[in-house]
Amino acid sequence: MFPAAHRRLPTVALGLVLALVLVACGGQDLGKANFQRTTVPAEPGSGSQGEVPTGPITDPAVAAEALRLVDPCPLVGPDVLSELGTPGEPRVSGWDRCANTAQDAGGKKVSVSLQLGDLLGLEKPTGNVEGLPLAENSLEEGNCFVSALTSRDPDLGITAQVKYEGGDPCRAGRTVLQKVITMLRAEPATVEQPEGSVVGLDPCTGLDDAATGDVLTGEVDKRATSLHDCTWNSRGTDLTLGYRLGHLPSVQDAAEEVDLGGGVTGYQKVTSPDSAQCAISWVHRPIDETLGELVALEYRNRDADAKTDDACGKAKVLATKVAAGLP
Numbered sequence: 001m002f003p004a005a006h007r008r009l010p011t012v013a014l015g016l017v018l019a020l021v022l023v024a025c026g027g028q029d030l031g032k033a034n035f036q037r038t039t040v041p042a043e044p045g046s047g048s049q050g051e052v053p054t055g056p057i058t059d060p061a062v063a064a065e066a067l068r069l070v071d072p073c074p075l076v077g078p079d080v081l082s083e084l085g086t087p088g089e090p091r092v093s094g095w096d097r098c099a100n101t102a103q104d105a106g107g108k109k110v111s112v113s114l115q116l117g118d119l120l121g122l123e124k125p126t127g128n129v130e131g132l133p134l135a136e137n138s139l140e141e142g143n144c145f146v147s148a149l150t151s152r153d154p155d156l157g158i159t160a161q162v163k164y165e166g167g168d169p170c171r172a173g174r175t176v177l178q179k180v181i182t183m184l185r186a187e188p189a190t191v192e193q194p195e196g197s198v199v200g201l202d203p204c205t206g207l208d209d210a211a212t213g214d215v216l217t218g219e220v221d222k223r224a225t226s227l228h229d230c231t232w233n234s235r236g237t238d239l240t241l242g243y244r245l246g247h248l249p250s251v252q253d254a255a256e257e258v259d260l261g262g263g264v265t266g267y268q269k270v271t272s273p274d275s276a277q278c279a280i281s282w283v284h285r286p287i288d289e290t291l292g293e294l295v296a297l298e299y300r301n302r303d304a305d306a307k308t309d310d311a312c313g314k315a316k317v318l319a320t321k322v323a324a325g326l327p
Helices: 015-019 169-184 209-213 311-325
Strands: 097-103 109-119 127-129 132-140 143-151 156-163 221-224 229-234 237-247 256-259 265-272 276-286 291-301
Touching (some): 127 169, 143 169, 265 291
Antiparallel strands (some): 127 132, 132 143, 221 229, 237 291
């Protein structure tokens, strides 16, 4: 779900779901090597530099409801990566992520992983790209995260993680983002949205206040943590709800079948033996014999243990309500 070597603030784990997420066929080559330094094209145009934009972000092209339906792979296709060199074939790893590579004129490899709706953490914008706040984080030589902020509170953005040994990965990331945003403001390719699909749904509407009020006390902080994930936090208790593409779940890894009503079978797992944590996932819409649209809900009480809090019982009650409300 999230790129390797991510540098963000921790988000609530989805427990069982992590084992079910669709993984890209063939990943990025992030191995280290010693290359002579080469360059990517000159610094992107005037839309990439200048003062940090302030105030609300109101561009409809990068709003969450629009980005949920965007196919990420054309955004790292030949039309974009050709500015970095000779592009390869994009590799999808979900509704909101795709990766690709290019070979520059000096034979050096540029690996790009693009994430839509990325949850930004400590990075502070230092410029702008096509009018959106721009933040950069260079973890090590040859590896850079470049993000365009697309919403505030929560701080979500479009992130290009670039690995470019022997080159300038941050500059390459800015080049990619500038073209990505331009494409988003035109007519970007979209993913299929079959009848009953959850791909375009806002996960933060999957549970209403009455449902969360049954398990959360005090002030509740609700916020999106990606385009397809939402969390509710209150006094040490967390709920996480997410929609995604993944391999069809089954009774494995100590998972237990549970009846969620309406003919829906969930797969329940205690995600921590020492604390009150439980995750339930289920298939909302099968796609083929191995893949489907999955829904996952996790309940976690950091202030209680499994003996004093019925985590799976509470998770099941909530999961039943979510399943009943889906299209």
